[in-house]
Amino acid sequence: MKGPTNKLPPSAKEMFTTAAVVTPESLLLDVVERLGRIRHGWVAAQVHLSQLKPQNRQEAHLRIAMRMFDPLVSGYRCQVFLMTDSDIIIIGRDVPMVDLDSAVFRLRALFDKDPLTYTEGEDGHDPFATFYHLEDDYDYFLQEAERLRAVVEARKRNPNLQAKPEPKPLNSELLIGIMAALNDVDMLKYLQRQAAIQVVSSNHARVILQEYFLSMQDLRRDVAPDVDLFTNRWLFLHFTQGADRRSLVALQNVVKVSKPPVISLNLNLSTLETPEFAAFEKGLLPGQTLNIEVQLIDVFADLKGFFKTRDALRAKGYKVILDGMMPSTLHFTDISKLGMDYIKVMWSPELIDPHHPTKGREPKDIIAELGPMKFILTRCDSEASIRWGLSMGILAYQGHLIDTMVTLTTMAACPDQANCTAQQCSSRRNAAGGAGRLGCTNFAGLDSFPEISLDLLTKRISKKA
Amino acid sequence: MADATTTLASQENLLLEYVQRLEEHRRGRSAVHVHIANLHANNRRESHMRMAANTFESLVKSLQGQLFVLSNGDLMFIFKTESEDLVHSAIVKLRFMFADDPLLDDVMESEESAFESWYSMERDFDKLLQNAKTLVEEATSRLSQQAQRKRFQENKPQVRRKEPLTPAMLRRVEHALAQADLSNLVRRQSICAIVGRSPPQPIFSELFVSIADLRDTIIPNVDLTRDRWLFQHMTDTLDRRVLSMLSKHDDRTLDSDISVNLNISTLLTQEFLKFDDNVKAGVRGSIVLELQVLDIFADLSAYQFARDVVHELGYRICIDGLSLHALEYVERDRLGADMLKIFWEPAIAEKLNDPDETAVVQAMLKKNGLSRIVLGRCDTREAIEAGQSLGITLFQGRFVEEGLADDQRKRRVGTVLLIDKSDKI
Numbered sequence: 051m052k053g054p055t056n057k058l059p060p061s062a063k064e065m066f067t068t069a070a071v072v073t074p075e076s077l078l079l080d081v082v083e084r085l086g087r088i089r090h091g092w093v094a095a096q097v098h099l100s101q102l103k104p105q106n107r108q109e110a111h112l113r114i115a116m117r118m119f120d121p122l123v124s125g126y127r128c129q130v131f132l133m134t135d136s137d138i139i140i141i142g143r144d145v146p147m148v149d150l151d152s153a154v155f156r157l158r159a160l161f162d163k164d165p166l167t168y169t170e171g172e173d174g175h176d177p178f179a180t181f182y183h184l185e186d187d188y189d190y191f192l193q194e195a196e197r198l199r200a201v202v203e204a205r206k207r208n209p210n211l212q213a214k215p216e217p218k219p220l221n222s223e224l225l226i227g228i229m230a231a232l233n234d235v236d237m238l239k240y241l242q243r244q245a246a247i248q249v250v251s252s253n254h255a256r257v258i259l260q261e262y263f264l265s266m267q268d269l270r271r272d273v274a275p276d277v278d279l280f281t282n283r284w285l286f287l288h289f290t291q292g293a294d295r296r297s298l299v300a301l302q303n304v305v306k307v308s309k310p311p312v313i314s315l316n317l318n319l320s321t322l323e324t325p326e327f328a329a330f331e332k333g334l335l336p337g338q339t340l341n342i343e344v345q346l347i348d349v350f351a352d353l354k355g356f357f358k359t360r361d362a363l364r365a366k367g368y369k370v371i372l373d374g375m376m377p378s379t380l381h382f383t384d385i386s387k388l389g390m391d392y393i394k395v396m397w398s399p400e401l402i403d404p405h406h407p408t409k410g411r412e413p414k415d416i417i418a419e420l421g422p423m424k425f426i427l428t429r430c431d432s433e434a435s436i437r438w439g440l441s442m443g444i445l446a447y448q449g450h451l452i453d454t455m456v457t458l459t460t461m462a463a464c465p466d467q468a469n470c471t472a473q474q475c476s477s478r479r480n481a482a483g484g485a486g487r488l489g490c491t492n493f494a495g496l497d498s499f500p501e502i503s504l505d506l507l508t509k510r511i512s513k514k515a
Numbered sequence: 516m517a518d519a520t521t522t523l524a525s526q527e528n529l530l531l532e533y534v535q536r537l538e539e540h541r542r543g544r545s546a547v548h549v550h551i552a553n554l555h556a557n558n559r560r561e562s563h564m565r566m567a568a569n570t571f572e573s574l575v576k577s578l579q580g581q582l583f584v585l586s587n588g589d590l591m592f593i594f595k596t597e598s599e600d601l602v603h604s605a606i607v608k609l610r611f612m613f614a615d616d617p618l619l620d621d622v623m624e625s626e627e628s629a630f631e632s633w634y635s636m637e638r639d640f641d642k643l644l645q646n647a648k649t650l651v652e653e654a655t656s657r658l659s660q661q662a663q664r665k666r667f668q669e670n671k672p673q674v675r676r677k678e679p680l681t682p683a684m685l686r687r688v689e690h691a692l693a694q695a696d697l698s699n700l701v702r703r704q705s706i707c708a709i710v711g712r713s714p715p716q717p718i719f720s721e722l723f724v725s726i727a728d729l730r731d732t733i734i735p736n737v738d739l740t741r742d743r744w745l746f747q748h749m750t751d752t753l754d755r756r757v758l759s760m761l762s763k764h765d766d767r768t769l770d771s772d773i774s775v776n777l778n779i780s781t782l783l784t785q786e787f788l789k790f791d792d793n794v795k796a797g798v799r800g801s802i803v804l805e806l807q808v809l810d811i812f813a814d815l816s817a818y819q820f821a822r823d824v825v826h827e828l829g830y831r832i833c834i835d836g837l838s839l840h841a842l843e844y845v846e847r848d849r850l851g852a853d854m855l856k857i858f859w860e861p862a863i864a865e866k867l868n869d870p871d872e873t874a875v876v877q878a879m880l881k882k883n884g885l886s887r888i889v890l891g892r893c894d895t896r897e898a899i900e901a902g903q904s905l906g907i908t909l910f911q912g913r914f915v916e917e918g919l920a921d922d923q924r925k926r927r928v929g930t931v932l933l934i935d936k937s938d939k940i
Contacts, residue, residue: 105816110783114824117788160823163816222686222748229682283780283813284748288682291744323562328569350812351743353841354557358612362566365608379815383844 075199078131078139082195085184091144092184094191095154098166100135101177106164107136108281118157122149134202147181154179163378168405217278220285224277231273232292237300240269241482245456246314246426246448247502249440257456257499258446259341261314262304262482264297287318287347294321298330304483306335308497314341316373319348319359340366341392343373349388360389371426377401377413386420394426397435397449417442453480459500466491527654530583530591531647537593538644541636545596546643548632549609552587554616564588566612570605574598586654591647596635606631677738680745684737689752691733697760700724700732705919706774706889706911709899714922715915719772719803722761724753747778747810754781758790769794774803776835779810782821791828799829803854808834808845822851833889839863839876847883856889859898859912867901880905 085092099107099115112132119140122128126149128142140150158167158178171177182191218224243262247255270279280286294317305313313334321327322342334340342363349356349372360370369391376396385393400406401413417425422443430436430449439447457476461467464475469491478490490496537544551559551567564584571582571592579601580594594602610619610630618629634643680688702725707715730739740746754777761768761775769790781787782804794802804825811818811834822832833854837845839862847855866872880888886909890902893912902910 106820110780111820113785113788114783118827156827160820160827163819222682222689222745225682226686282748284744284751285682287744288742288748323565346815347809347813350841350844351809353838353844355560357615358558358563361614362612365611376816382815382849383812384846384849387844 073199073202074131074133075195075202078133079195079199081129081141082192085141086188086192089184089188092141093143093145093147093150094139094141094182094184095150096180096182096194097138097140097154097157098178098180099161100133100137101166102136102161102164103166106161111161112136112138114160115157118160119153122153125149133198135198137198150181154181165400165403165406169403170405215276217276219278220274220282220289222285224274225285225289228274228277228279228289229292232289232296235269235272236484237264237269237293237296238304238482238484239272239486240265241297241300241304241484242480243310243482244448244453244480245499246428246446247452247455248446249504250445253504255447255455255502255504257502259312259314260310260499261316261341261343261448262297262301263316264293269293291318291320294318295324295326298324298326301482302330302333305338306333307483308493309335309338310497311337311499312339312341314343314371316343316345319344319352319356322359322363340368341371342368343371343394345374346372346383357389380416381412385416390424392426392446393420393424394428394448395444397427397429397431397438399432399434402434402438414442417444455502455504456500459502460495460498463498463500464492464495526583526585527647527651530585531644531651533581533583533593534640534644534647537636538640541640543596544593544636545599545602546591546593546634546636547602547606548634548646549590549592549606550618550630550632552585552589553618553629554613555618558613558616559588563612567609570608570612574601574605585650586657589650591650593636677736677741679738679741680749681742682745684734685745685749688734688737688739688749692749692752692756695729695733695756697724697756700728701757701760704911704916706909707915707919708908709903709910709915709918710908711903714925715910715918717919718909719774719801721774721776721805721911722757722768723776724757729753751778751780754778755784755786758784758786762786762790762793770798772798772801774805774833776805776807779806779814779818779821782825796829800831803831803833805833805835805856806852807836808841811850818850826851836891839866842879842883847887854887854889855883856891856911858892859890859894859902860892864897864901867904873905877905880907 097115099112102111115138116130116132119128119130119138122140122142122145123130126142126145128140128145131139131141133139140153142150161167161178167178169177180194182188184191220228241262242265243260245257246259246261248258249255266279270277279289298315298321301315317327331340340363344356363370370389371392371394372385372388372390373394374396375385375393376398380395395413395417423445425442425444426446426448427435427439427442427444428448430439430447430451432451435449435451436447439445453476454472457472457479460479461470461472461475470478470489474489475496478487479496481487487493487496549567551564567590568582568584571580571590574580574592574594575582579598580592583591583593585591592602592605613619613630634640634646636643678684702723703720704723705715705717705720707717709715726739730737739749757775758777758781777787791799806818825832831853832851833856834845834847834850834852835856837855837857838860839857842855842857845855847853863876866876885906888907889909889911890898890907891911893899893902893910893914895914898912899910899914
């Protein structure tokens with residue numbers, strides 16, 4: 051009814067597999083070339099969705115983006131092309147610029163959380179969209195169409211650049227096999243650990259917890275190599291319930307050997323009622339305690355149940371951590387009412403972008419209100435992340451940068467340090483147990499909760515730089 | 516099932532036997548009876564009962580006492596008086612665990628507690644013995660009642676006995692859903708404005724698939740909702756089927772003001788866009804999309820995107836299925852939604868007995884905008900009246916449907932009478 055934009059054109063990947071010659075790029079170039087002689091009144095816009103963050107340009111997003119141009123298709127008979135790289139190109143004649151502009155504006159609003167929509171281009175260009183009046187800009191536009199096609203053609207010719215077969219989306223049928231496969235793998239292989247530290251003085255920090263988690267990517271490679279395990283949220287959650295139970299069994303010995311005093315586990319709340327969790331708890335050594343990390347979805351799936359569980363965990367002396375928050379999602383609910391011991395907030399570099407829409411305002415206020423001591427900034431992979439955290443008053447951190455700090459400290463204190471590289475030490479530290487730790491001659495050091503000198507890190511970083 | 520109840524019942528017998536055996540050894544022994552059965556139903560789930568029993572585990576292990584888990588959920592712990600302090604701290608733990616239960620509203624220090632009763636074997640042996648005997652009688656009569664009920668209700672499906680959904684069953688359900696004729700499973704229920712005692716004025720009607728009917732049609736022995744995530748996945752499939760049904764051109768449903776309950780991921784599917792194609796531009800504003808709070812908090816960024824998309828297309832968003840308790844954590848404004856739907860529960864009426872609590876509830880409702888709140892599941896007049904006293908004007912539920920049907924009947928009667936009259940003239 052509303053013309054060609056209702057369906058996504060075949061993706062380039064599909065076209066390669068069917069060895070078709072037609073690509074959206076070749077179609078576009080065809081149209082542009084034909085316009086060469088009749089440029090008058092023609093306009094075009096290129097929306098650079100290819101530059102969005104990958105999580106923001108999934109098929110569903112692109113489908114909606116194409117939809118935003120429907121009024122232009124039905125009203126002005128515009129043509130809309132979805133390029134292989136996810137850019138969208140709209141071409142039309144006698145389209146009032148204000149209409150084209152407002153369609154692009156509406157699209158921009160939908161993606162307003164993505165840096166693409168609020169960062170400025172280096173040369174003053176808008177990185178989100180480029181507009182062309184073909185009467186004046188025809189040559190540029192032709193060049194762009196040619197460039198787009200050349201890229202796709204080159205990719206087609208180069209076997210290394212050809213897309214790998216798409217993983218199959220997870221469905222109930224595949225899930226049956228995957229759940230069975232889960233029972234046959236050695237979970238120890240996929241279990242990793244990561245410490246979180248807390249700054250205790252101007253140049254010292256200490257490890258406050260050791261989080262044990264599954265490397266889902268590695269596990270997926272073995273139990274579901276050709277399946278996209280993650281995009282079907284509900285089936286993935288069902289999968290994690292099984293994975294939780296199997297992990298707990300494998301972890302039981304791990305924590306007995308490495309003896310971390312504070313074990314942090316990211317679990318489904320339903321897992322806390324399984325015999326596997328009961329057995330894990332029973333196996334804890336005197337003095338060992340747990341942090342249970344929960345996701346907001348689990349809290350809201352059963353609020354009453356959550357509060358009951360939270361209190362029961364607290365009564366045992368455990369701490370409850372809200373995991374997986376982003377600074378931009380902190381304001382959706384009054385987290386203070388959830389009564390968490392800690393809240394984990396994910397760092398991402400756009401937080402320090404001067405144009406970031408929520409910068410400085412809401413997250414800072416919320417963090418201050420709840421008390422910065424309650425927060426742990428995760429995914430810290432740069433000094434900038436720590437700087438941002440400190441500016442919020444946050445003192446607890448987790449992430450690759452912290453791993454490096456802990457490794458450097460471990461090595462500095464290790465009598466056998468000459469035998470290993472920092473990378474070896476780091477990957478052994480990160481392995482929860484099993485073969486991943488082999489090669490280390492000082493397990494006590496590997497499992498230690500060292501006091502960390504912040505100077506050490508700053509020196510290393512500046513040396514590297 | 517029968518085996519399980521027999522075993523449970525025998526705990527009472529074991530208790531009685533144990534108490535009788537202690538007759539000669541009363542010295543230095545005490546007992547505590549924890550009245551779990553008197554807690555609110557929400558606090559008596561299996562996991563709570565297990566946690567409660569586990570509280571005594573270390574004491575049992577260290578041979579400090581003997582625990583009896585009675586068939587009504589109560590706990591009876593008979594212990595050596597020397598470990599009284601440990602038992603007291605176990606009770607404190609339990610009290611903490613159930614702190615929000617009305618049963619625990621009593622002052623903790625008081626001798627008489629509704630939550631637990633203490634016995635000194637030396638002093639209260641007879642009382643305890645009598646209590647144990649009563650417990651055996653009660654358990655026996657409960658068992659026979661259960662057996663009777665079972666006989667009478669043999670054909671009534673028992674939720675507990677149903678199997679939970681598994682991935683294999685889910686696959687079967689999905690196959691069945693693809694073929695099932697959903698049109699006779701789709702129900703319609705009106706959301707009405709009710710002011711005072713005046714008849715309900717329909718505002719829009721919710722279209723939904725009755726999950727109970729769906730289950731009975733396609734997979735009667737399975738509890739579809741027990742595995743929450745697999746159920747959610749099933750609703751993804753269901754959504755797409757409902758949308759394609761609504762999108763059929765011969766269906767005039769879309770011309771009226773409706774609400775549909777959908778998952779957030781559905782809002783970005785081809786099926787939704789096709790549905791949108793079939794909705795007349797002017798009607799969109801009167802179509803309400805009902806979203807689950809669980810789905811919203813599953814991925815707030817995804818919600819934000821989908822919300823902006825459907826707002827851009829002109830739809831309204833209602834956050835569905837909130838309990839009054841959940842309302843403390845869900846604010847319409849923060850989530851950028853247009854409406855909220857709270858489910859009626861007797862606890863709301865209970866709160867209204869207390870002026871302080873009423874004020875808290877009222878403030879919460881006001882903050883969200885009274886005119887933007889629907890009180891759902893109103894099956895009784897009490898629900899409507901309670902809602903009205905809080906300032907709510909939009910209602911949904913069986914009682915509302917009855918009122919609507921009644922009103923329509925009256926109108927028809929009115930029309931007939933009028934014609935009769937004119938005939939006479």
